[in-house]
Amino acid sequence: MTNTEVSILALPTADDVRAAAERLRGMAHRTPVMTSRTLNERLGAEVHFKCENFQRGGAFKFRGAYNAVSKLSDDERARGVLAYSSGNHAQAVALTGRLLGVQTVIVMPMDAPAAKIEGTRGYGAEVVLYDKHGRSREEIAAELQQERGMVLIPPYDHADVVAGQGTAALELLEETGSLDVLMTPCGGGGLLSGSALAARDASPGICIIGVEPELADDATRTFRTGELQTVRNPATIADGLRTPSLGRITLPLVRANVSDMRTVTEDGIVEAMRFLWTRMKLVVEPSGAVPLAALLADPDAFRGMRVGVVISGGNVDLASAFELFGR
Known part of the structure; x- marks a missing residue:
């Protein structure tokens, strides 16, 4: 770089x-x-x-997720937030969405710990499961973002x-x-x-x-x-x-x-x-x-x-x- x-x-x-x-x-x-x-x-x-x-x-993921989502504009929040994660960022984004009234969709691997999948759903997020041995989560998230116009908040590569x-x-x-x-x-x-x-x-x-x-x-x-x-x-x-x-x-x-x-x-x-x-x-x-x-x-x-x-x-x-x- x-x-x-x-x-x-x-x-x-x-x-x-x-x-x-x-x-x-x-x-x-x-x-x-x-x-x-x-x-x-x-x-x-x-x-x-x-x-x-x-x-x-x-x-700790709640810190980054809340900081990122809380900075979105009203228009961006209205579009909803999309994320991908094996679990902790998933739950953090889902919880943040519930607190701020923002729709959330999370792409998670099928073999993620059951507690993390259940926790993410429990916070109100739509969970999209995928086979990590097939397609990548980034590819699936990109398609969902294109289809739904949501704002992507990745798990770590975001200022x-x-x-x-x-x-x-x-x-x-x-x-x-x-x-x-x-x-x-x-x-x-x-x-x-x-x-x-x-x-x-x-x-x-x-x-x-x-x-x-x-x-x-x-x-x-x-x-x-x-x-x-x-x-x-x-x-x-x-x-x-x-x-x-x-x-x-x-x-x-x-x-x-x-x-x-x-x-x-x-x-x-x-x-x-x-x-x-x-x-x-x-x-x-x-x-x-x-x-x-x-x-x-x-x-x-x-x-x-x-x-x-x-x-x-x-x-x-x-x-x-x-x-x-x-x-």
Whole structure:
């Protein structure tokens, strides 16, 4: 991507994150920040978890969806909003639509967690299911947009969505003060790039790390090579991180502001989930446990540091979770 292309995209800034925080005031929950003495002793570090599993809709995605939809004109709202998602963005857009009186249509894969499909429908959205091994969700959404004239709000590659997601890190740093490290999961990079904008502005020397499953390591390979890498329907249990690649907006933000990328194993994700569920009593989905998995896999790298972790969500299918824990 050329510098000219990046400038045309009008990338969001830290000012946009602060504006989003004002827009979300009284609408998004200011989720708690939690710690674990057991974990701190085990790691030799001080870890602060921003618990977005307690956010409206069960995930951080509500921040970006509400920020984006609330900025639409009356004419755009009247046309309705279209989105595609494996679950958390789907529920966030559906909930936002209900709150703002906007019709929503969500394209979701047939194998998305049942709890996320039911939640999306429960918020009043029309759900269009598709076979991800056949056509792509982007292709289906483009056809629906052409047919119905709706406004598309993608799950991560949208300036207002990115700015909204960054408000989680902004709140975390307001509560904890300066941190040595900030870690978030990374799928399409919306949470990571928005968090990086907020953190770089509030604490310029902070180390920002994105974490992915080894089976969905496209952003890590992109970060290492400088060239866009992709994955297709990766078989990771972290369904929220199965996105094919970073986007045209998130890619330059990640390259400019992120310090490092790490990957974790599927077993590591389950171990991290187990700790969060059993020791901290936090119901966290696999995607949300990915940063802790990275900490547990390499504690020496973070010894003596103050670490912030954004737990992205808690929309987990209970039967699937119990199956994972029973393996």
